[in-house]
Amino acid sequence: xxxxTVKLTVIGALELSNQSRSDETQIPLTDSTALxxxxxxxxxxxxxxxxxxxxxxxxxxDIEVSLSDEKAMSLSRSPFKDIPSITQYIHDVxxxxx
Amino acid sequence: MQARNIMITGASRGIGKxxxxxxxxxxxxxxxxxxSESDIVADNYHHFLADVAEEADAKHxxxxxxxxxxxxxxxxxxxxxxxMNAFALTPINNVQEIMNTNFMGTFIFCQKAINxxxxxxxxxxxxxxxxxxxxxxxxxxxYAASKSAVETLTxxxxxxxxxxxxxxxxxxxxxxxxxxxxxxxxxxxxKLIQQQAIKKMAKVEDVTNIVDFYLQPSSHxxxxxxxxxxxxx
Numbered sequence: 001x002x003x004x005t006v007k008l009t010v011i012g013a014l015e016l017s018n019q020s021r022s023d024e025t026q027i028p029l030t031d032s033t034a035l036x037x038x039x040x041x042x043x044x045x046x047x048x049x050x051x052x053x054x055x056x057x058x059x060x061x062d063i064e065v066s067l068s069d070e071k072a073m074s075l076s077r078s079p080f081k082d083i084p085s086i087t088q089y090i091h092d093v094x095x096x097x098x
Numbered sequence: 099m100q101a102r103n104i105m106i107t108g109a110s111r112g113i114g115k116x117x118x119x120x121x122x123x124x125x126x127x128x129x130x131x132x133x134s135e136s137d138i139v140a141d142n143y144h145h146f147l148a149d150v151a152e153e154a155d156a157k158h159x160x161x162x163x164x165x166x167x168x169x170x171x172x173x174x175x176x177x178x179x180x181x182m183n184a185f186a187l188t189p190i191n192n193v194q195e196i197m198n199t200n201f202m203g204t205f206i207f208c209q210k211a212i213n214x215x216x217x218x219x220x221x222x223x224x225x226x227x228x229x230x231x232x233x234x235x236x237x238x239x240x241y242a243a244s245k246s247a248v249e250t251l252t253x254x255x256x257x258x259x260x261x262x263x264x265x266x267x268x269x270x271x272x273x274x275x276x277x278x279x280x281x282x283x284x285x286x287x288x289k290l291i292q293q294q295a296i297k298k299m300a301k302v303e304d305v306t307n308i309v310d311f312y313l314q315p316s317s318h319x320x321x322x323x324x325x326x327x328x329x330x331x
Contacts, residue, residue: 045261052213059161 001063001094007087013053014083017046029083036080047080054090065093101142102220102313103170105129105163107150107207108177110136112276113226116302117174117309118143129163129170131207132177150177150203160210170214172222172313175204175248185239193240200244201251208255212262220315221264225252229272229330233293237286245270249324256322265321269308272300272328295329 011029018026027033027041034040036047051067058065067090079089104121108114109130118128118138127142136145146162148155163170179199181192204225215221227249229235230242249268256266272294273287291297308325311317 045258048258049216049262052216056213064157 001061001091003087003091006091006094007083009054009057010083010087010090012057013050016053017042017050031082031084033082035082035086037078040081042080051080054086058090058094063094065090065097067093099124102126102172103129103163103167104172104174105131105159105170105207105211106174106176107131107203109138109145110134112176113271113274113302113305114174114176117176117306120306127167129159129167131159149199150175150207151198153206156206156210160214164214169217170211171218171220172224173207173211173215174309175207175223175225177203178226178245180238180241182237182241183239184237188240196240196244197247200241201247204248205251208251208266212259212264215264216259216262219263220313220318221259221262222313223252223255223259223264223266224309224312225249225266225268227252227268227270227324227326229270229290229294229326229328231270232326232330233290235290252324253322260321263318265312265318267312267321268324269305269312270324270326270330271305272326272330274300274302274305276302291328293330298328300327 014027014029021027027035036042042050048068055065055067079085104126106114106118106128109118110132114132115138118130121128122138122140122143128144130136130138130143130145131148131150133147133149135147138145144166146159148159150156177199179196181196183192208223211223215223225248227245228242230238231246231249235242252266252268259266273290291299304327312320
């Protein structure tokens with residue numbers, strides 16, 4: 001799966017998150033939006049929900065991955081910081097599994 | 099009440115089978131899971147042959163449910179095995195078998211169910227424990243320890259899944275005449291019953307009653323609880 005396709009999947013999952021958020025807490029779908037960590041829009045359970053939605057969307061394309069392993073959670077530079085970093089991380093996980 | 103999609107593990111006999119028949123009679127759709135075939139025949143009953151302790155089996159079950167039904171409202175982790183033995187004499191492979199089915203099976207099925215349950219307006223997880231946990235019953239070290247793990251899992255899942263609108267509770271039945279305790283001597287059962295506030299054998303219907311309570315939409319504030327039958331605490 002190429003990077004632009006992974007990014008579309010991530011944005012699709014974020015759009016799903018936005019559906020259950022109030023107008024004031026909508027997540028802007030831009031590359032510079034902080035998702036997780038300092039000033040991030042997602043708390044830990046919202047991140048879990050987002051990762052589950054992404055896994056679900058990938059599963060529908062017959063791609064089985066686990067995105068929340070211990071290694072990812074403990075990396076000094078969180079792969080869940082923003083849309084570009086999540087996209088790159090998922091792309092790498094899928095590539096490593098292929 | 100709107101019909102629900104209810105998954106029950108260990109549905110081919112005992113408490114699981116009674117629960118399946120109870121919900122089918124109420125008009126719900128039941129997804130039964132067990133290692134053996136089921137003799138339940140109903141239009142809204144779906145049976146999957148699976149070992150709850152096998153992640154691959156669980157993946158297959160949930161992928162099929164998602165494809166066929168698209169939604170899940172309730173997961174009841176009823177599948178369980180018991181082996182009575184003195185701690186000093188318990189074969190290690192028995193301990194592994196008990197932990198795999200009772201704890202790992204519950205863990206795996208809960209984890210796989212979250213994505214479907216969180217889309218339900220009243221997502222519910224109900225785990226089966228036992229009074230052997232609070233009573234610290236001699237001769238049930240492995241079984242009680244596995245259910246103790248299930249209770250801790252229930253408490254922690256309740257905290258983590260609350261934000262998804264999923265409640266997670268458990269039931270600890272006192273002795274009920276099912277196949278699970280068929281190998282236990284009458285004397286031992288009677289001795290156990292004497293430790294209860296209500297000194298009589300429970301019925302499967304007593305479990306059904308608590309399950310119905312947990313499933314009510316109005317029980318949305320009830321989570322992380324372990325309810326024992328017979329007045330054990």
